[in-house]
Amino acid sequence: MSGIVVVFDFDKTIIDIDSDNWVVDELGATDLFNQLLPTMPWNSMMDKLMEELHLQGKTIEDIKQVLNRVPIHPRIVPAIKAAHALGCDLRIVSDANTFYIETVLSHLGIRECFSEINTNPGFVDDEGKLRILPYHDFLRSPHGCSLCPPNMCKGKVIERIQSTFKNEKDKRIIYLGDGAGDFCPSLKLGKGDYMMPRKDFPVWDLICKNRELVKSEIHEWTNGEDLERILLHLITSLISTEDMKSNIDNTSQLFDCKFETIALGALPKPLYCMVFVCFHPFHDLIDGYMVIIDPIKRLHMLYYLLQKKRDMSSKRLHMLCYLLQKKKRYTIIDIDSDNWVVDELGATDMFNQLLTTMPWNTVMDKMMNELYLQGKSIGDIEDVLKRVPIHPRVVPAIKAAYALGCDLRVLSDANLFYIETILKHLGIRECFSEINTNPGFVDEEGKLRILPYHDFHTFSHGCNLCPPNMCKGKIIERIQTTLENKTIIYLGDGAGDFCPSLKLTKEDYMMPRKDFPVWELICKNGDLVQADVHEWADGEELERVLIQLITTIISMDENVVDNTNQLFDCKFETIGHKVLPKPLYVP
Ligand SMILES: [Zn+2]
Ligand SMILES: [Zn+2]
Structure with missing residues (x-):
């Protein structure tokens, strides 16, 4: 292990789109989605929507097939495999759900690269219906963070991860994300950590506006090859400085x-x-x-x-x-x-x-x-x-x-x-x-x-x-x-x-x-x-x-390849998005 923990958001970071929107659109449930969205929080709405789709006769197999077609930049899987091969501990922190993420990662052959998936529970119930529950049970025990949506505070997840390596002071976190929900965790990162916000996406915008609140180094990225290059440069540079430090007292080991x-x-x-x-x-x-x-x-x-x-x-x-x-x-x-x-x-x-x-x-x-x-x-x-x-x-x-x-x-x-x-x-x-x-x-x-x-x-x-x-x-x-x-x-x-x-x-x-x-x-x-x-x-x-x-x-x-169009395809911002609590834009 290299002592480097790499935390990935899932939607629009690993895959190129939002998985909820993808499943909804591909199963032809966009109208229903637009109808339900104003009535309840995103996470609860997805659960309700899955129930409706089940009643309409859509099966788990249908959902899996849609997920297996999810668009992903061709350099993302090699980048993840390389980071894993370099000895990094890879984890996911996402507001999607375990069913989507496990399905996609297994299909891509990279499930075993990740040691941990932190996300909303998603499972198939006795009736063969996909259930999506909140990560934090916000009715019984609200997480109390005003920056994050009620069902998940990613900052709390980062704090939990950090608490597990208190004794190993040299553990570093590299965090990759795009959404507004990735802003709270970026505030938890320390000086030796690295934040990799996706350029022109909400978290990047928030970081630009609140630069003084973020202690970690910031390295923006635009697309898959950018992510690959920057992430692997960071990892290899970190390993190389770590090794140089240890050379001082580790001479015998080196011999x-x-x-x-x-x-x-x-x-x-x-x-x-x-x-x-x-x-x-x-x-x-x-x-x-x-x-x-x-x-x-x-x-x-x-x-x-x-x-x-x-x-x-x-x-x-x-x-x-x-x-x-x-x-x-x-x-x-x-x-x-x-x-x-x-x-x-x-x-x-x-x-x-x-x-x-x-x-x-x-x-x-x-x-x-x-x-x-x-x-x-x-x-x-x-x-x-x-x-x-x-x-x-x-x-x-x-x-x-x-x-x-x-x-x-x-x-x-x-x-x-x-x-x-x-x-x-x-x-x-x-x-x-x-x-x-x-x-x-x-x-x-x-x-x-x-x-x-x-x-x-x-x-x-x-x-x-x-x-x-x-x-x-x-x-x-x-x-x-x-x-x-x-x-x-x-x-x-x-x-x-x-x-x-x-x-x-x-x-x-x-x-x-x-x-x-x-x-x-x-x-x-x-x-x-x-x-x-x-x-x-x-x-x-x-x-x-x-x-x-x-x-x-x-x-x-x-x-050389012009992928501007692809970027325009990434709907993101324009499309109905997660319902986030007000104080999103930090005071
Ligand atoms: Zn939070
Ligand atoms: Zn020769």
Whole structure:
């Protein structure tokens, strides 16, 4: 959990219309509605209207079908799923009723995203009639708030929610609403909270006129893509500042969560994006040297001289050492999945020995054979992989990007066996449509085999930027030929991510990890990279930058579509509205 509670109004916030009006109009009861409205409060009138509809032979099934057709902006469901994936506690506070809300949310497949629905009770009675009762029984115990309609004071609901997290002082509320009934709760929000009023709607108007009464920060929104972008920017920024605060005293915890390097990927123009995850943070080929960080023994570096360049300057190596040490002090320890397995299985010495004699990919295959001969089983390797450390914000970020409709793919120099094992263990395997990596499989003897992605003995990929077994740039080129009009977001850290960054176009985004080899290469060769470059340093920054990029790209695309008409369709204000008590406009 992120410690963020997001409270949504339902009508005209989640769905694009007022659910009562929708049901009434779609069931052809508008005349009856207009007739009843002047005679009693809204909530009681809806109950009466349901009784009339029942007498006319309308069934619960008819009402459900109408609710399942309710108009909703296409970015609302992805935004809700992403907020949920990011660990927010989502709740509804609405003056509609439980029957409508449960029906619509279940139909949209997002019921389980919400921990709580605060609304008027709505249920089917013995006769098969929908009953709608008030949230507060206003005849017996009036809520006493002069701003709210008799049946529900949303401010009281917010106070109740706040009272449940008194002890956790860092809980934040983000409140989204449009109606006059959302003004009272906005007055209950504190300084660390956020109010998101829908622009040009009653609550926005009330807030504009009574600005000094609202203590929280205010972020207005106009439509679904606006809501998505602003809400997710707020959430990711909050998480990122929370994490920074906790970094101060949480160093030891951070040291535990090593792994990480994840990078993500790209967005198709229309709606999707792709995310690439790299599994190899710290092993890289730099100017002919292989630099390996052993996470167990702290900053222990090995460098392996490849055949080509024997003259790597010691200055360069020192700089790398410095960068890595700096990194170590300030952020998370990342690890390389190959090194992790080798160290955890106690084969570090053998590994160091083999590494001087052959390329990395071949070493790993050889290593697995040696481990097999020593009696280590596939189960042992799996256990080690399942303990692989990962920054706590990386999985939420991946789930959120997936929820937003992005097409996520992995492009890695690790191997299929490691990646599948880890992704399945983390419960995010299904978020990825494609894994491009070195083949890794268990042979008939029960031995893990790791082969090169390109068979460099029989075929050379011909790219001099990349290691012999894999050119990631070639894979990006292959992906690009299959995409139409899609934006790529590429996340990576290693020197092997430089070649693909050169293949990206002006429409794409490159997210290099700061102070890592690909970042350095991009800094030095800025003129060669056409994509928009956004650096990141650790898991929470990755999450914030990635989600903000995705929502910005989506909202740019959506803006092309002219939806002014749709806004005009949202009848709202002009239509008969809830009967609200007088002192609505605060004195
Ligand atoms: Zn109230
Ligand atoms: Zn290449």
